[in-house]
Amino acid sequence: MSCWVGGDWMCGACQHQNFKKRESCQRCGYPKYGGPDVSTYLYNNSYNSAEVLAGDWYCSAMNCGVVNYASRTNCYRCGSLKNDFVGNYNTMGCDGTVPPGWKTGDWICTRYGCGVHNYASRIECFKCKTPRNFGGA
Structure with missing residues (x-):
């Protein structure tokens, strides 16, 4: 799912x-x-429960969010470059818009267990x- 349609939610x-x-x-x-x-x-639900070590990073690309080893420059799941998404929400909808309720430049906290929209x-x-550039290069 890559295009936002009315009523879709994050x-x-x-x-x-x-x-x-x-x-x-x-x-x-x-829950929605x-x-x-x-x-x-x-x-409690063991989501992203893999052990996270110093330097490991979370892929912030939309629909990804997996933990990657510090040595990786690309996300093992979606292939996004480490620095493409750290600290910013760069994946736009099919028409170039940001997700509903977002504005250009909004970002997701990459700290484990947080992940809120800022x-x-x-x-x-x-x-x-946590600083905006947490986990960046």
Whole structure:
């Protein structure tokens, strides 16, 4: 799924793009309209539970979010370059627009267990205070 259609939504826990009809995330099961604390939910449901070591990085490309070893320059799942998505939400819809509720330059916190949407003007995550460029080169 790469094009945004009216009513499609992004999971608040794993940033997976879901069809309008889904009541919970296809990838991680998080409820469409929110639910328990995201960090607690992801931990309790073993989502992205692989051991994360210093230097490892999360792919922030839309619909990805996997952990990659520090030595990788490309995401093993989607092939995105490490620095293409760190700190910014660069994947646009088919018509060049950003996802619903987003503005150009908005970004996803890449800290494990956080993953929240932040406005472009923020230099650190509003939830966990992690710097915008956390995990970057």
